[in-house]
Amino acid sequence: MLKILLAFVVGGLICVIGQLLMDLTRPSITPAHILVGYVTGGVLLSSVGLYQPLVDLAGAGATIPLSGFGHSLAQGAIKAVEQKGLLGAFSGGIESTAVGVAAAVIFGYAFAVLFNPRS
Amino acid sequence: MVAVKGNNEQQQEQENQREEYRLLVESVKPKHNILKNCVMAFLVGGTICVIGQLFLDFFISQGLGEREAAAVTAGTMVFLGAFLTGIGVYDQIGKIGGAGSIIPITGFANSIVAPAMEYKREGFLFGVGAKLFTVAGPVLVYGIITSCLIGIIYYLLQ
Amino acid sequence: MGQKVGQQSVSFSQPPVITSSATIVGPEEGAGPLAQYFDWVIDDPLFGEKSWEKAECKMLEESGKLALKKIKLETQDADLFLAGDLLNQIVSANYSARGLEIPFFGLFGACSTFVEAMLLASMLIDGGFAERVLLASSSHHLTAERQFRFPVEQGVQRPATGQWTATASGALVVEAQGDGPxxxxxxxxxxxxxxxxxxxxxxxxxxxxxxxxxxxxxxxxxxxxxxxxxxxxxxxxxxxxxxxxxxxxxxxxxxxxxxxxxxxxxxxxxxxxxxxxxxxxxxxxxxxxxxxxxxxxxxxxxxxxxxxxxxxxxxxxxxxxxxxxxxxxxxxxxx
Structure with a gap:
């Protein structure tokens, strides 16, 4: 139960930071800017070891926000470098996020073809 | 020389006028209700993460390892986000939740399906195919580049 | 003959008459306070067409035809068609002019297009270059959103200063002679x-x-x-x-x-x-x-x-x- 509460609070707070970024900065900040910022931010935090503790604490509360996607990219790259050397820097990130990316492309395509915009 | 000076002065005056007008616009502009927006972002974002946590726990209880379970959870959440966009619900959640619905991976799925669906009438190649990556493209580009750089730096430090 | 007044204004010696008007609006506009004044409220933003762009074009064309029909005129009775819209290359106006087959000037003044058309129509009539001008302009919420902002199904919050592009089309018949404003x-x-x-x-x-x-x-x-x-x-x-x-x-x-x-x-x-x-x-x-x-x-x-x-x-x-x-x-x- 505590795990779920932590996921709620941490996940919610991560989103609040994004809301503040959108409301307090220039109006030209779009959702695309926020998403790109969160992924690269996640990569950077993860690479200096700051994101893993958050994942240990909050589980999905830290992996579901897009910064978790960045974390996965960074950890993939680092682990692959340990195993394969320099080549791993190129393959590791994509390998560890492959399921998410493939799901996004396949489901995205399927639903875009199946449905039409309504409003 | 005189003409040049005149031009500069004119430019300066125009700048002043624009600045004055900008301040006027700021003063009459309706303010965002930041507190309410943040509360809604917190509730919506938190709820989406809880749904993710429930899936994660379920997949782990089915005997998946932690990393596999996390990957399958991400895939499931992407499916949900894409589905809710298709049936026209996710934009309603977005209106209420703001960043709370954009930042979770379901929002990433929404940003993939919404443009692709809307540009279907422009064909399957440059409509659906290209527009799938309107937002996902930049996200992947910058995510992959930074993670690759991190990998290289890590390699050099090893 | 009309004349120029002051720096930027004009006045007409034989003020042209607006003899007819027609309007077609979308569902949100039809639910608004002015609903009873519109000729035609469409429930379906697609207007029976395959794309929103086609729907907007049809709205523009139909409102023009309706304005003429109300005073028992056919399209060939108009000397000139002045129209514009918000889309790239003002396609709604161009494609509706293809259907109407009236000599045509396409106009772009964004949301000012309608008055731009009224001014030009009056000048052309008072100057003796036309007897009867059909003018129209249109916009469609769904065609404009995708061109200027986000896809409609994307979950984004609209800022409080944002405006809602209307799904609407209005047409007028302006003549040298007749009754009306x-x-x-x-x-x-x-x-x-x-x-x-x-x-x-x-x-x-x-x-x-x-x-x-x-x-x-x-x-x-x-x-x-x-x-x-x-x-x-x-x-x-x-x-x-x-x-x-x-x-x-x-x-x-x-x-x-x-x-x-x-x-x-x-x-x-x-x-x-x-x-x-x-x-x-x-x-x-x-x-x-x-x-x-x-x-x-x-x-x-x-x-x-x-x-x-x-x-x-x-x-x-x-x-x-x-x-x-x-x-x-x-x-x-x-x-």
Whole structure:
């Protein structure tokens, strides 16, 4: 139960930071800017070891926000470098996020073809 | 020389006028209700993460390892986000939740399906195919580049 | 022959007559306070077509045909068709002109297009170049959103300063002879840019142009706010209207009680979630051709100054950080 509460609070707070970024900065900040910022931010935090503790604490509360996607990219790259050397820097990130990316492309395509915009 | 000076002065005056007008616009502009927006972002974002946590726990209880379970959870959440966009619900959640619905991976799925669906009438190649990556493209580009750089730096430090 | 008055204004010696009007609006507009004044409310944003662009084009074409049909005329009876819309290369106007087969000038003035067309039609008629002109402009919420903002199913919050592009089309028949309200003069606007770059705050970008045209109009024609029953602006919205009042006050002019805004009249801004109000080429077109035309005909208003404003940027110039140039044209219509 505590795990779920932590996921709620941490996940919610991560989103609040994004809301503040959108409301307090220039109006030209779009959702695309926020998403790109969160992924690269996640990569950077993860690479200096700051994101893993958050994942240990909050589980999905830290992996579901897009910064978790960045974390996965960074950890993939680092682990692959340990195993394969320099080549791993190129393959590791994509390998560890492959399921998410493939799901996004396949489901995205399927639903875009199946449905039409309504409003 | 005189003409040049005149031009500069004119430019300066125009700048002043624009600045004055900008301040006027700021003063009459309706303010965002930041507190309410943040509360809604917190509730919506938190709820989406809880749904993710429930899936994660379920997949782990089915005997998946932690990393596999996390990957399958991400895939499931992407499916949900894409589905809710298709049936026209996710934009309603977005209106209420703001960043709370954009930042979770379901929002990433929404940003993939919404443009692709809307540009279907422009064909399957440059409509659906290209527009799938309107937002996902930049996200992947910058995510992959930074993670690759991190990998290289890590390699050099090893 | 009409003449130029002052710096930017014109007056017509034989004021052209608006003999007919027609309007077609979408579902949200049909649920608004002016619903009873519109000829045709469509429930389906696709209007039975395959794409929203086709739907907008059909709205424009059908409203033009309807305006002619109301006074028992066929398309070949019109000498000229003046039309415009918001889409790239004004495709709605071009494609509807293909169907109408009337000699055609395509116009782009963004949301000011309708008044631009009224002014040009009157000049051409008073100058003897045409007897009967059909003019129309349209906008469609779903075609405009995808061109200027986000896909509709994307979950984004619209800022409070954002305006809602109306799904609407309005058409007028203007003739040298006949019965109806007359276009007696007008003022041609200059492009004004006060450095606003926020695409979600068109009202702020357009208000300075509106103030400029209005003050020039008063100066050129020797009139003042009291010369008119109403001063109707085309979609400045809540924010733009406030700014216009502030800008006019600075110049010692306070017409606040005479000001109406088409963007605020088209919707019930309290109940319908339209933020700062409506906008789009079709907004001023439908509100004038629907509501004001009928009130002028019934003599409820004697004379009004209709001034539509347009923001003349493209999404590309905005992405490049350019500020938004704006224009406002005004016409005087007497019953």
């Amino acid at each position: 007359r276009i007696v003069g007008g003022t041609i606007g200059k492009v004004v840019d006060m450095g606003i770059t926020d695409m979600n705050n068109m009202g702020a970008a357009m208000a300075p142009a509106a103030a400029d045209t209005l003050l020039t109009h008063f100066k050129d024609t020797g009139t003042n706010p009291d010369s008119y029953d109403l001063i109707v602006t085309g979609d400045l919205g809540k924010v733009g209207q406030k700014l216009l009042i502030e800008l006019l006050k600075k110049q010692g002019c306070n017409p606040a009680d005479k000001l109406r805004d088409c963007g605020l009249m088209l919707y019930d801004t309290e109940k319908q979630d339209m933020h700062a109000g409506g906008s789009g080429c079709g907004c001023a077109a439908a509100v004038f051709a629907g509501y004001f035309y009928s009130e002028l005909k019934e003599q409820k208003y004697k004379n009004i100054l209709l001034m539509a404003t347009g923001a003349l940027m493209s999404p590309i110039t905005c992405q490049q950080g350019e500020s938004i140039p704006a224009i406002a044209h005004a016409v005087v219509v007497s019953s």
